[in-house]
Structures are given as C-alpha cells and as structure tokens.
Amino acid sequence: MTVYVEVCAGSLEDCAVAQQCGADRIELNNAIHLGGLTPSIATLIEAKKITTLPIITMVRARPGGFHYNAYEIQTMITDAKYLLEHGSDGLVFGFLDAFSNVDKELTRRFVELAHTKGVEAIFHRAFDRASDPIEAIEDLIACGVDRVLTSGQASSADQGIALLAKLQTEYGSQIEFCVGAGVNVDNANEIVAKTGISQVHSSFKGWFIDPTTASDAVSYSYSESGDYEGVDTKKLKTFLETVK
Numbered sequence: 001m002t003v004y005v006e007v008c009a010g011s012l013e014d015c016a017v018a019q020q021c022g023a024d025r026i027e028l029n030n031a032i033h034l035g036g037l038t039p040s041i042a043t044l045i046e047a048k049k050i051t052t053l054p055i056i057t058m059v060r061a062r063p064g065g066f067h068y069n070a071y072e073i074q075t076m077i078t079d080a081k082y083l084l085e086h087g088s089d090g091l092v093f094g095f096l097d098a099f100s101n102v103d104k105e106l107t108r109r110f111v112e113l114a115h116t117k118g119v120e121a122i123f124h125r126a127f128d129r130a131s132d133p134i135e136a137i138e139d140l141i142a143c144g145v146d147r148v149l150t151s152g153q154a155s156s157a158d159q160g161i162a163l164l165a166k167l168q169t170e171y172g173s174q175i176e177f178c179v180g181a182g183v184n185v186d187n188a189n190e191i192v193a194k195t196g197i198s199q200v201h202s203s204f205k206g207w208f209i210d211p212t213t214a215s216d217a218v219s220y221s222y223s224e225s226g227d228y229e230g231v232d233t234k235k236l237k238t239f240l241e242t243v244k
Helices: 012-021 041-050 070-085 104-116 125-129 133-143 161-171 188-195 233-243
Strands: 004-009 025-028 055-058 090-093 120-123 147-150 176-180 199-202 205-208 228-231
Touching: 004 012, 004 176, 004 233, 012 025, 012 041, 012 228, 012 233, 025 041, 041 055, 041 070, 070 090, 070 104, 090 104, 104 120, 104 133, 125 133, 125 147, 133 161, 161 176, 161 188, 176 188, 188 199, 188 233, 205 233, 228 233
Parallel strands: 004 025, 004 199, 025 055, 055 090, 090 120, 120 147, 147 176, 176 199
Antiparallel strands: 205 228
C-alpha cells in the first residue's frame, strides 16, 4: 500500500521543508501548539510560491472546542473565502453543536464554499470529540465532506486502531480518512497495516531556540522543550524513508 504523507505545517519554513523532503501534502496552520488555528493569508501566498505540493488550510478561529458563536463563525467564513481566493487547495474545519454532534448546517456551508472553488472539504479532529463516531461519520458523508482527519477518538492514533479500522472498512468507499495524532516513525507502518488507511498526518515536531525569548525577569516561553516548534527535517526524512 502506498502511504500518503501530510505534513502539519505552522510556517513558511515548514512548507519549504515539506517540499524539500518529498512529502505529499501540506496542512497549513498557525499556532500548532494550540491545536492549529487559521494561518495568515501572507503565509499561504508565500507558500504557494515555493512549493508545488497541495496546500490545505486550517480554518479555526480560536483554541478550545468546536462549538462557535456568531462572531467566530462569521470570522471563519470570511477567512475561508480569502484563503480560497489565494489558492488554498482545501479547507480544513470542524463544527460541533453543544452536545458534541456534528453541526450539519455549518458543515454543509463550508463544504459548499470549498466545492464551489473545486477544492477539498476536510473535517478535522473535531470528529474525535463527536459523541457518536458512527452517527458523525454518516452525517459528514451526507454533508459531502471529502476527508476526515482522526485518531480514532483516542489520545493517539495507535490507541484508536480498532475504530479506525472499522471506519475504513465500513465507510472507506464513501469518504477518505487520514490518520493523525502521535503518528511517528515507530508506529506508522503498523497503523497503516492494521487500519487499511493509507494517509497519515504528522507535525514532525522539532524545537528551536530564539535567544530573545526569556530573561531572568521576563519570559515568553510556552514549553521547557524549546522556544518554538517547527518541522524537524531529519524526522521527516527518516519517516518518509520508512513508510515510502
């Protein structure tokens, strides 16, 4: 089975690394440490100049859950329109109601935005918070979603193999699945073999240092691992060599 590798990118540099290493697709975000938020239009514009890879773009107004108010919804609709105008190859989104069911009305609206431009509509890991995964996947199929990013409703994909395999077996002919959350060089081939899902997603996280991040009096650090994260070239190259 040919494995399709999607890089979760948080910067223009991450996109360049994905291209140079030979990845298959980029999911462009901002603030990956918050679960991924909408990237800037400038990042998308510049990324389209330096890579030939498909670039799908996150549309998420804030961290936390996936039940949004009217202000956030309007912001995301406008973001989506601008991202599409500037060459996004797909919209990545996820909407739930207050009871953790798929918000079908809002999902259909974003599917229509994407499909009107001839690009993909992808439902992200909001799916992993859905109260009933089977009902949720059937709702997403009915809404016209093209692909779902999921860990199988587990904290990491290797813990969600049973549900992932069930979803692929029962619904894989109607919707695509991409496996994300904790996918790495040590478990990717096993996850693919046991689930039958050939698309995998990872940030290939490395930590980098900015000497101006902190002093004894003031700190802008958010992790003890480093000052900011980005795609680790060595991790991505090793991963691609292992799964390809």
